[in-house]
Amino acid sequence: MNTEILKEIGMTNTEIKVYVAMLELGHSLASVISRKSNVERAVTYHTVEKLIRKGMASHIIRENRKYFSAADPEKLGDLHKDKEIILHEAIEELNRLKMASKETLSVEVFRGVEGFKTVLDDIIRGKKPYFIIGYTGRAPKISKFWYAHWQKRRIKNKIPRYVLVDKGNEKQDALKYSMTKIRIMSEKTITEPKTSTIVYGNDKVLLFLPLEEFAGIRIKNKEVHNSYKEYFDILWKSAVNV
Numbered sequence: 001m002n003t004e005i006l007k008e009i010g011m012t013n014t015e016i017k018v019y020v021a022m023l024e025l026g027h028s029l030a031s032v033i034s035r036k037s038n039v040e041r042a043v044t045y046h047t048v049e050k051l052i053r054k055g056m057a058s059h060i061i062r063e064n065r066k067y068f069s070a071a072d073p074e075k076l077g078d079l080h081k082d083k084e085i086i087l088h089e090a091i092e093e094l095n096r097l098k099m100a101s102k103e104t105l106s107v108e109v110f111r112g113v114e115g116f117k118t119v120l121d122d123i124i125r126g127k128k129p130y131f132i133i134g135y136t137g138r139a140p141k142i143s144k145f146w147y148a149h150w151q152k153r154r155i156k157n158k159i160p161r162y163v164l165v166d167k168g169n170e171k172q173d174a175l176k177y178s179m180t181k182i183r184i185m186s187e188k189t190i191t192e193p194k195t196s197t198i199v200y201g202n203d204k205v206l207l208f209l210p211l212e213e214f215a216g217i218r219i220k221n222k223e224v225h226n227s228y229k230e231y232f233d234i235l236w237k238s239a240v241n242v
Helices: 004-008 013-027 029-039 039-055 075-081 081-097 110-128 142-157 222-238
Strands: 057-062 065-070 106-111 128-131 159-166 180-184 196-200 204-208 215-220
Touching: 004 013, 004 081, 013 039, 013 081, 029 039, 029 065, 039 065, 039 106, 039 110, 039 204, 057 222, 065 128, 075 081, 075 110, 106 110, 110 142, 110 196, 110 204, 110 215, 128 222, 159 222, 196 222, 204 222
Parallel strands: 128 159, 159 180
Antiparallel strands: 057 065, 057 106, 106 215, 128 196, 196 204, 204 215
16 A cells, blocks of 8 residues: 555554554464564564554453554544545555454453543444443543543534443533533442443443553443443433432
8 A cells, every 4th residue: 555645644664564464464463463564573562552652553462462453544534633634545545454353352452642532532433322330530631632622523423421420420520511411320339449431332342440541441342332231221220310
């Protein structure tokens, strides 16, 4: 493919090679990505970590080994709104390269501010209502101005959210955006440590881990999604309206 547009948005030759290799391979070990991209293994590790920090890659653990995968090419458009039009053709071509996953279960880890943006942008792309269990209010602290803009995009796309909060958390400013319905959970359902669980799309669940830096685990599986949604529905029925 023509990689010049990717260079224009600041990707290095090595980042392009590694990212394209991950798209074509799906979840893979760094050693496999190294061979596919023809990039030295140590450099591959370093490059993948850089891509993870940019929200352009993620990893899972299987049998104590780390497997890496590329984020959806649409992330490039999210990162570079000013070049979204000229990126369109490149994104289409990258999507054609992407290996269609045959897995019924996918578990990915996202870290840092860009990882946070990647998973939230995925919610908007789904254009469906989403459901939160245990809102902690950490999102605005991770990226305050970006998060406010993201909320405006959510509302523009007419995506409602349904939020279950612990008593005392219901008056947070971030819950005052429109298209938001809030209920307070029973004290019996409050758990420690404080985490947020987001159920969205047709088959995705996102777990926000209670760490200083953003870390999230995204599970893609229809049965897991349905199980969490059923749990949300039970809590919602017993919760108190705000």
